Amino acid sequence: MTGKRLKALRAKLDPKAVVSLADAIKTVKTNATAKFDETIEIALNLGVDPKYADQMVRGVCNLPNGTGRVVRVAVFARGAKAEEARAAGADVVGAEDLAERVQAGDMPFDKVLATPDMMPLVGRLGKVLGPRGLMP
Secondary structure (H helix, E strand, O other): OOOHHHHHHHHHOOOOOOOOHHHHHHHHHHOOOOOOOOOOOOOOOOOOOOOOHHHOOOOOOOOOOOOOOOOOEEEEOOHHHHHHHHHHOOOEEEOHHHHHHHHOOOOOOOEEEEOHHHHHHHHOOHHHHHHHOOOO
């Protein structure tokens, strides 16, 4: 059971045709009929066998326009490392003062980093940070 819209789209396309990625995206955009931003799913045949370690495919892709979400980072650090974290753009930097805020439930951040010397302090916050998936 397919609707009229889907039948009309299928009539325009040749499923066996091999097209470039740019042409495929252009075709999807020109044939979009929904009243919202549609999602595109892509399947690539890379011709590798993941059973072999030298053919494993892993990687990271930076999206050109980001994800639309600003990630707020908290860093547990002291001294020079705290200054380094501030310079790198961390939103919240602290040690015992930050731990007290977290214990009180004030968590204005999405990700947590900690220097190795701060792990004993951060370990005590496991009951608060752990359920939220924030344990560094």
